[in-house]
Amino acid sequence: MGALTDRAAGLLAAHRWAAGPTLVSTVASGTAAATTLVIARGVGAAAFGHFTVVLSIALIVTVGMLMSLNSVMFQELPRAESAARPARLRTELVTTALSCTLVLGAAVFAVGMLAAPLLTGVLGVDTRTLAFALALALSMTLNQLTESFLRGLKRFRLVAGLKLAVAVAYLGGAAFFLLVLGLRDAEPYLVALIGTNLVFALLSFAGFEVAPRAWSRALARSIYRHGAYVTVIGALTAVVFGVDVIFLNHWAPRAGVGVYSVYNGFPKRLLGVVFTDGVGLVLLPTLATSDKPAVMRRIARLAPAVFAATAVFAFAASTVFFLLVGGEYPYSLGLMALSAIGIGAHTVFNLQQVALTMDGVRGARVLIGCLLAGTPLALACQAALIAWQGLAGGLVAFALSNLVLVAVVTAVSARLYRPALEVRG
Numbered sequence: 106m107g108a109l110t111d112r113a114a115g116l117l118a119a120h121r122w123a124a125g126p127t128l129v130s131t132v133a134s135g136t137a138a139a140t141t142l143v144i145a146r147g148v149g150a151a152a153f154g155h156f157t158v159v160l161s162i163a164l165i166v167t168v169g170m171l172m173s174l175n176s177v178m179f180q181e182l183p184r185a186e187s188a189a190r191p192a193r194l195r196t197e198l199v200t201t202a203l204s205c206t207l208v209l210g211a212a213v214f215a216v217g218m219l220a221a222p223l224l225t226g227v228l229g230v231d232t233r234t235l236a237f238a239l240a241l242a243l244s245m246t247l248n249q250l251t252e253s254f255l256r257g258l259k260r261f262r263l264v265a266g267l268k269l270a271v272a273v274a275y276l277g278g279a280a281f282f283l284l285v286l287g288l289r290d291a292e293p294y295l296v297a298l299i300g301t302n303l304v305f306a307l308l309s310f311a312g313f314e315v316a317p318r319a320w321s322r323a324l325a326r327s328i329y330r331h332g333a334y335v336t337v338i339g340a341l342t343a344v345v346f347g348v349d350v351i352f353l354n355h356w357a358p359r360a361g362v363g364v365y366s367v368y369n370g371f372p373k374r375l376l377g378v379v380f381t382d383g384v385g386l387v388l389l390p391t392l393a394t395s396d397k398p399a400v401m402r403r404i405a406r407l408a409p410a411v412f413a414a415t416a417v418f419a420f421a422a423s424t425v426f427f428l429l430v431g432g433e434y435p436y437s438l439g440l441m442a443l444s445a446i447g448i449g450a451h452t453v454f455n456l457q458q459v460a461l462t463m464d465g466v467r468g469a470r471v472l473i474g475c476l477l478a479g480t481p482l483a484l485a486c487q488a489a490l491i492a493w494q495g496l497a498g499g500l501v502a503f504a505l506s507n508l509v510l511v512a513v514v515t516a517v518s519a520r521l522y523r524p525a526l527e528v529r530g
Contacts, residue, residue: 126261133268138374140276142429144294145367147283150433154354154362156291157370158230159238161350166217166242167249168339170210173332174202175253181328182257193319199254200319202328206250210243229355237295244302251309260312267308275301334469338462341476345506346451349487349499357495360433365496367434368444369503371426372419376452397464398522404460405515408453416449443500450507457514471521472514479506479513 145153178198185194217224217239221232228235255264278297282288349369353362420441427436461468483506490498490505 126265129262129265129269133265133272136269136272136276138371140272140279141374142371142426143276143279143283145363145434146430147279148289148291148294150360150363151358152289152291152363153366154359154364155234156294157350157362157366158354158359159234159241159291159295161347162228162230162235162238163241163245165340165343165347166213166239167245168336168343170213170242170246171206171249171339172209172329173335173339174206174328175249176335177328177332178202178250178253178257180257181331182254183259195258196314196316197319197321197324198328199313200315200317201321201324202250202254203315204317204320205325205329206246210246214239214243228351237292241295241299241302244299244306247306248302251306251313254313255309258313263312264309267305271301271305271308274304334466334473335462337473338458338469338476341473341480342458345476345480345483345510346503348484349491349503349506352487352491353495353499356492361496364434365499367426367430368423368440368496368500369447372422372444372448373451375419375422376415376448376455397460397468400460401457401518401522404453404456405519408456408511408515411456412449412453414449415452416445419448420445440497440500443497443504447500447504447507450504450511454507454511454514457511457518461514461518471517475510475513475517479510483509 144156148156181198182195185198218236221235225232225235230238252264252268255261255267275297278301279294282293282297286293288294350362350365353365357365423436423441423444427434458472461472464471483502486505486509487499487502490502492498494501
């Protein structure tokens, strides 16, 4: 126990530099989440349902536009600082990644609009909604990629400051639209979100160098090959955790989609703030050098406690959510209990996903196999339960989807991540 305490203290001391940027980044993400609450309350359930549908489609499309190059930059840019690597390599990486992403993003946008007659029928939306989703996806792609440049180059204070400034601007714009202009349609807020993403991307150029002649075909092949496995994981998780909103939009009133987002979307965003901007900053480097069989066994042992703690926290936090969003979003203890169960299971799956992803190609292959095995059952549950019970069915389906994936990952990792002595024996 003493050794564990000493290790934790050493870890905190080694990452003390991260305290300021982590706090500012967490405040920025919290401000962005609060803005979504303000919008939900101000525009009403039906308009917020439209906002949620556009955002859900955009999150799926972003996977194809970005191709996980942000994850590649997190690893390759720090490596490029080695004395053994040429000094121009960082500029070549940034230039190549940005150029390729601009071309690919524009191509996906164009193909999406050309295929609008087909896609609108499949997704159950109109062409205008699809256009907003594609534009939002492109802005989010540029936002995430340029943020990865800054983080990969260790410009932590700059990225945290930009995130906070943009989040405050978005909150101020949303408040102005609501309180001064009285806008109750989703589209102005989508335009503002697209605009703030692009502003962040433009301002971030202060932290890195782009030189058109530094583009490299060889580097382009390398970074896309590196990101291929992570992209498959991102695509599968985007589908399994994004299609529920599309199903709900097809079988339920648009206001129901807005209410579902409060029950399910806000707790997930809060979890993302805590996990990505808080724990993850220290957790990810630790996992990268840890014994993976030991990590997977530890996660399996801690899973019940993590599930229970997160579920209780989500259930308690829901009181604040519903007090803020107002009477168009009816509160139900039963529905919130279903949501809390789903969030608890989702947290356990996120821990498993991060641990496997940090095991390189082997872990990525294991996770892809688990997702391919569990996703069809999860999607079948979502379609059947949402068509049958609407909002309540969606919450049950989200919980079941995560429980299915947790069960598959637990079973597979228990077999493949056994201690070395046990495997040899």
